[in-house]
Amino acid sequence: MFAxxxxxxxxxxxxxxxxxxxxxxxxxxxxxxxNRLTVEGRHLHEKAHDGPxxxxxxxxxxxxxxxxxxxxxxxGQADVVEFHSPSGDGTATIPFPIEYKRGRPKxxxxxxxxxxxxxxxxxxxxxxxxxxxxLYYGTTRRRRPVAFxxxxxxxxxxxxxxxxxxxxxxxxxxxxxxxxxxxxxxxELCLPDALSPSHGAAAYLERAIRASxxxxxxxDPRAERAS
Numbered sequence: 164m165f166a167x168x169x170x171x172x173x174x175x176x177x178x179x180x181x182x183x184x185x186x187x188x189x190x191x192x193x194x195x196x197x198n199r200l201t202v203e204g205r206h207l208h209e210k211a212h213d214g215p216x217x218x219x220x221x222x223x224x225x226x227x228x229x230x231x232x233x234x235x236x237x238x239g240q241a242d243v244v245e246f247h248s249p250s251g252d253g254t255a256t257i258p259f260p261i262e263y264k265r266g267r268p269k270x271x272x273x274x275x276x277x278x279x280x281x282x283x284x285x286x287x288x289x290x291x292x293x294x295x296x297x298l299y300y301g302t303t304r305r306r307r308p309v310a311f312x313x314x315x316x317x318x319x320x321x322x323x324x325x326x327x328x329x330x331x332x333x334x335x336x337x338x339x340x341x342x343x344x345x346x347x348x349x350x351e352l353c354l355p356d357a358l359s360p361s362h363g364a365a366a367y368l369e370r371a372i373r374a375s376x377x378x379x380x381x382x383d384p385r386a387e388r389a390s
Contacts, residue, residue, distance in 0.1 A: 165236035171237030171326055173230075173280050179326050180273035181343070186326070188349055194247070198348035204265040207301050211242040211263040222247055223256065230284040235323045241281045255292035258285045260296040267302050272318060274298050275309050279319040282311050 178186035189196045195278070212227035223246040231238040242263045246256035275298070282293040297306040309315070338355040345383045347353065 164233045165327075167233075170231060170233075170236050170238035171330060173237050173277060173284070175326055175330075176237075176276045176280055176322050177273045179322060179329065180271055180276055182347070183329060184336045184338055184353060185347060185349055187329060188353060190330055191335055193332060194349065194352050196352055197350045200265065201348045203301070207263050208242060209266050214243075214285070230281060230288060232280075232284040232287045234287055235283060236321065236327055237279065237280055237284060237323065239281070239284075241285070241380060244285070249329070257291060258282075258283060258289065258293055259301055260293070261306065262296070262331070263299045265301040267300055268307055272315075275315060276319045276322050278309055279311050279315050280323065283316070283319065 175186055175190050178189055214226050216226065217224040225244045225246065226242065228241045228244050229239075230241050241260050243261040245259040245261065247259055248256050260278060260281045262274065262281065264274055268274070278296050278298055282296055285291070286293055293311060295310050296307060297308050299306050338353055338357075340355040344350055344353070344355045
């Protein structure tokens, strides 16, 4: 069991799976920067959290629900949790967590792991079994069902252990330049082109100097005529 002051944000799991260096920059070095993608995502979450609590066809809908797991060492908020009553009389309810994401479904498991972690928190808090939830993507405007099977649960618990290990180490992994870096809001803080082992700082500086020299040698013909 983790102490209250050792709990880590559930959202850090998404950062971890996307890029361990990004996760360390945010949660160890406390760095952050916005870009269009992060702003769109934040607005989508705010919209989901700000909606009213509702009771629709016997389903109770709660937004921005605070959740935690002392077993996994996690804390955070669930965007939306629907409480379904199989019997229809409201005496017993089963939570159905829904995580809101901008864009479209991703090729990696970051979103599914984050949602599963929310379910594990709710299971611990409410002493219930949660078999499924959903991811809602802003571009498609559709729910994508997610089954919390043994494989996803094992992957999620392993990611929690990796996250705590990374934060406890206090070390930020070295940069590795990948195509996904272009979409990261921290690219100007991470400097993958300068710090990646395959490029190196010296090579980066040499390229920058050469580019600067080329720019200085390129003269606008109109400027020549004006002189």
